[in-house]
Amino acid sequence: xxxxxxxxxxxxxxxxxxxxxxxxxxxxxxxxxxxxxxxxxxxxxxxxxxxxxxxxxxxxxxxxxxxxxxxxxxxxxxxxxxxxxxxxxxxxxxxxxxxxxxxxxxxxxxxxxxxxxxxxxxxxxxxxxxxxxxxxxxxxxxxxxxxxxxxxxxxxxxxxxxxxxxxxxxxxxxxxxxxxxxxxxxxxxxxxxxxxxxxxxxxxxxxxxxxxxxxxxxxxxxxxxxxxx
Amino acid sequence: xxxxxxxxxxxxxxxxxxxxxxxxxxxxxxxxxxxxxxxxxxxxxxxxxxxxxxxxxxxxxxxxxxxxxxxxxxxxxxxxxxxxxxxxxxxxxxxxxxxxxxxxxxxxxxxxxxxxxxxxxxxxxxxxxxxxxxxxxxxxxxxxxxxxxxxxxxxxxxxxxxxxxxxxxxxxxxxxxxxxxxxxxxxxxxxxxxxxxxxxxxxxxxxxxxxxxxxxxxxxxxxxxxxxx
Numbered sequence: 358x359x360x361x362x363x364x365x366x367x368x369x370x371x372x373x374x375x376x377x378x379x380x381x382x383x384x385x386x387x388x389x390x391x392x393x394x395x396x397x398x399x400x401x402x403x404x405x406x407x408x409x410x411x412x413x414x415x416x417x418x419x420x421x422x423x424x425x426x427x428x429x430x431x432x433x434x435x436x437x438x439x440x441x442x443x444x445x446x447x448x449x450x451x452x453x454x455x456x457x458x459x460x461x462x463x464x465x466x467x468x469x470x471x472x473x474x475x476x477x478x479x480x481x482x483x484x485x486x487x488x489x490x491x492x493x494x495x496x497x498x499x500x501x502x503x504x505x506x507x508x509x510x511x512x513x514x515x516x517x518x519x520x521x522x523x524x525x526x527x528x529x530x531x532x533x534x535x536x537x538x539x540x541x542x543x544x545x546x547x548x549x550x551x552x553x554x555x556x557x558x559x560x561x562x563x564x565x566x567x568x569x570x571x572x573x574x575x576x577x578x579x580x581x582x583x584x585x586x
Numbered sequence: 587x588x589x590x591x592x593x594x595x596x597x598x599x600x601x602x603x604x605x606x607x608x609x610x611x612x613x614x615x616x617x618x619x620x621x622x623x624x625x626x627x628x629x630x631x632x633x634x635x636x637x638x639x640x641x642x643x644x645x646x647x648x649x650x651x652x653x654x655x656x657x658x659x660x661x662x663x664x665x666x667x668x669x670x671x672x673x674x675x676x677x678x679x680x681x682x683x684x685x686x687x688x689x690x691x692x693x694x695x696x697x698x699x700x701x702x703x704x705x706x707x708x709x710x711x712x713x714x715x716x717x718x719x720x721x722x723x724x725x726x727x728x729x730x731x732x733x734x735x736x737x738x739x740x741x742x743x744x745x746x747x748x749x750x751x752x753x754x755x756x757x758x759x760x761x762x763x764x765x766x767x768x769x770x771x772x773x774x775x776x777x778x779x780x781x782x783x784x785x786x787x788x789x790x791x792x793x794x795x796x797x798x799x800x801x802x803x804x805x806x807x808x809x810x811x812x813x814x815x
Contacts, residue, residue: 432716
């Protein structure tokens with residue numbers, strides 16, 4: 358465990374000294390591309406155009422991929438930090454600006470350890486017909502509980518997470534919220550839920566623990582991420 | 587709850603009488619398109635081509651989306667059943683042949699209630715740098731436990747799911763397995779885990795319950811899905 362964390366983990370938090378203006382510019386470039394790809398994921402599931410058109414589109418998409426791959430990162434995106442310390446988890450599958458898998462969640466937070474957001478889930482998040490896949494709810498709640506612990510100054514990695522499914526969550530407009538329940542040293546317990554217009558559909562509680570390598574970095578006043586995912 | 591299940595849920599399980607040959611043909615058309623879109627999701631995160639090229643690609647992707655949307659399903663894909671009763675959860679975000687969010691998992695199962703698969707997670711599934719997002723592990727394990735219960739003839743919807751994160755799960759080649767622990771009437775308890783080459787990284791246990799509408803359909807010998815997500 359320590360080996361994995363000490364190598365891949367710390368190395369992945371990169372401070373690149375980008376200014377706020379540069380970050381805003383990058384958002385204006387990559388956000389619309391990601392939105393277009395997200396629409397393509399949805400259209401790929403739902404389209405009923407004829408097979409020749411599907412094949413033609415496939416070839417075009419393959420061509421676009423080849424162009425984008427002429428210059429690319431060797432591995433995953435990681436989490437970057439700009440000059441002001443503002444984090445950019447742009448590859449994250451729930452909140453990442455450059456990840457078309459992300460709905461995306463645009464999360465509000467408060468320093469008392471609360472996080473909340475409204476979001477929309479369409480065809481790409483379906484499990485049982487018309488309903489959100491139970492694992493997608495888990496994915497979103499893991500992120501939201503982590504956001505709450507980070508917002509409250511008690512960041513950690515998920516140690517345990519328990520989901521209670523009260524009823525099916527319909528696809529469509531939803532909201533999620535999470536909050537710190539209590540904290541003892543490096544351990545923080547958080548709770549949260551997803552709700553539709555009629556109320557809570559899924560509840561979650563989790564234990565988040567600040568890993569040793571992060572404690573050492575904090576002690577050394579090194580650049581330390583505020584959120585772990 | 588009953589309302590949601592009784593309307594959206596049952597309606598979404600559609601028997602369309604497609605033959606095995608027709609299904610295989612459809613797989614040959616849609617599988618490669620979905621693979622190409624999955625590559626595009628990855629390339630969108632990792633590309634470092636210049637901004638003009640990003641913008642050009644965005645416009646092309648938007649054009650492709652418009653073409654695919656000239657004829658499409660009104661809502662989500664649902665779960666279809668062919669003439670032999672073989673299910674096609676092709677919109678599913680973990681196993682769906684037409685869902686570029688899905689890694690995809692290609693799951694083996696046995697009738698004693700076991701399910702297992704090998705899979706690869708790249709940049710699109712990253713949480714902490716270099717590691718799988720904890721919520722993605724939850725998403726995969728929810729599916730795998732559900733697959734095990736269905737394989738053992740004890741299908742159900744997730745009622746509770748608990749994840750224990752033993753260490754970070756590195757991006758890359760992974761495997762997952764799940765099995766039925768015990769069953770009492772409409773309730774089935776399942777367990778499972780994700781592992782890398784060095785062993786288990788995340789464990790899960792869950793309770794799955796067969797909903798009332800499905801019990802009524804089984805009693806009436808109506809077409810009944812074997813898996814709920």
